[in-house]
Amino acid sequence: MDYVAGTKDMPIMSIVESTKLAFMKLLENRRSDIEGHPQKTFKFGETDRHQLDVYYPDPAAVSADRTVPVLFFIYGGGFVAGDRKYKAPLDLGYANLGTFFAKRGILTVIPDYRLFPNVVYPAPVEDVRDAIAWLLANAHTVASSPASTIPASSPLSSVFVLGHSAGANHIASLYLSPTLLPLDSPVRAATRGLVPQGGPYVFDFAAPEGSLPPGIVDVYYGSQAQAQARMPLALLKAGSEELVRGLPEFFVLKSAMEPALVDKGNDAFVQALEGRTGRKVKYEVMRGHNHFSPHWALMSGEGEEWGEDVAAWINAKV
Numbered sequence: 001m002d003y004v005a006g007t008k009d010m011p012i013m014s015i016v017e018s019t020k021l022a023f024m025k026l027l028e029n030r031r032s033d034i035e036g037h038p039q040k041t042f043k044f045g046e047t048d049r050h051q052l053d054v055y056y057p058d059p060a061a062v063s064a065d066r067t068v069p070v071l072f073f074i075y076g077g078g079f080v081a082g083d084r085k086y087k088a089p090l091d092l093g094y095a096n097l098g099t100f101f102a103k104r105g106i107l108t109v110i111p112d113y114r115l116f117p118n119v120v121y122p123a124p125v126e127d128v129r130d131a132i133a134w135l136l137a138n139a140h141t142v143a144s145s146p147a148s149t150i151p152a153s154s155p156l157s158s159v160f161v162l163g164h165s166a167g168a169n170h171i172a173s174l175y176l177s178p179t180l181l182p183l184d185s186p187v188r189a190a191t192r193g194l195v196p197q198g199g200p201y202v203f204d205f206a207a208p209e210g211s212l213p214p215g216i217v218d219v220y221y222g223s224q225a226q227a228q229a230r231m232p233l234a235l236l237k238a239g240s241e242e243l244v245r246g247l248p249e250f251f252v253l254k255s256a257m258e259p260a261l262v263d264k265g266n267d268a269f270v271q272a273l274e275g276r277t278g279r280k281v282k283y284e285v286m287r288g289h290n291h292f293s294p295h296w297a298l299m300s301g302e303g304e305e306w307g308e309d310v311a312a313w314i315n316a317k318v
Contacts, residue, residue: 016292020090023296027092030299034092037099040147044111044134045127052111052131053084054142055098056149061105068150069158069192069318070135071101072109074128075295076165076198079220080117084110093296097307100298104311107142107156109135113170116220121230122180124166125173129180132159132187160193160314164295168199172232172269178243188246192317195310197253198291201232202265233265236272244276251282251313253306255289262291284309 027034038056057068075082075094086093094110101108113127135142139156142148163171171194174181181188203217205224221227228234236244250273254266270283286294286306297303 015290019290019292020093020296023293023300023302024090024092026300026302027096027296029301030096031092034095034099034299037095037102038147038149039095039098040142040145042134042138042142044131047114049112049114050127050130051084052109052135053095053098054135054145054147055095055102055108055110056147057105057107058103059149061103062150064151067158067318068154068156069106069160069314070109070156071106071314072111072128072132072135072159072161073097073101073295074113074161074163074167074170075110076163076167077115079124079166079216080115082112082115082166084112092299096299097295100304100307101311104308104315106160106311106314107150116216120219121221121226122173122177125170125177125180128161128170129174129187132161132190133185135159136186136190157190158192158318159187159190160195160317161191162195162197162310163199164197165199165291168196169201169232172196172199172201173230173235175247176232176235176239176243178240183242183246188248191248193249193251193314194247195251195253195313197286197294198255198258198262198266199232199269200262200265201269202261203227203231204261233269233272236269236276239276247277249282249317251284251310253284253286253294253310255286255291255294257290259291282313 040054043051085095098108098110111131113124143150143154144152161171217227218224221230252270270281273281288303294306298307
């Protein structure tokens with residue numbers, strides 16, 4: 001792809017804006033498709049950060065005798081940034097993702113969550129949990145909206161969760177923490193699969209390359225020691241047999257040009273996940289992509305292969 005910059009050695013923030021702007025040029029060609037797709041905003045909590053956008057599936061991809069899968073997308077932003085919809089001139093960002101998966105028969109949900117430094121761990125993880133719980137408890141409201149393309153009787157009970165970067169950290173932290181998501185939780189029972197992408201599962205305070213700026217991770221978790229104990233890889237290794245046995249199926253993704261620490265951390269997380277579960281984990285590299293480009297590629301015609309793979313994986317499990 002000519003639109004993706006970056007190597008494993010480049011500082012992660014040096015490629016953010018150039019990547020987004022390059023894909024926006026392509027997404028402009030699909031603006032009417034993206035903006036015209038049926039969608040609805042709901043509030044799942046008390047603050048302005050407790051809102052979610054629902055992208056309804058293409059009617060042609062929905063059948064009355066088939067359960068409609070639900071995909072939650074939890075964006076990243078280094079724990080400090082992120083919105084379910086970008087502002088102009090990047091205003092098609094994430095709406096493109098919602099539309100892409102909705103066109104493939106998947107009801108797609110993009111929630112906001114509270115950010116550091118306004119909150120610390122585990123508040124953002126709890127927001128992710130509460131967004132999923134809200135949808136499960138309010139499925140009829142979502143399905144009966146005037147914007148809806150699905151039967152009002154649709155159970156919306158097959159949940160998949162896709163998370164990128166800090167979002168991948170949040171979903172891994174949620175499902176690996178029985179205190180945040182009890183083993184008998186309806187959210188856990190409804191979740192069929194997790195799709196973390198380019199997640200920071202490991203924190204190495206002695207290796208700053210590719211990591212977050214100093215003063216974020218340790219303060220977010222409370223201290224460096226707390227961060228080490230609560231990072232997803234540590235939670236996975238410390239998890240009970242009952243917890244590990246009940247984990248949803250994973251489809252782990254990383255970009256070809258991830259920062260070195262993220263790249264190695266994904267390998268270590270998958271290795272540990274296979275060791276704990278005793279089964280092979282679906283693990284793929286998003287070819288041609290840097291850390292930021294996969295989600296901006298959807299609906300652009302460039303680099304969408306990973307999205308097709310995820311959509312097929314989800315639809316095969318419903």
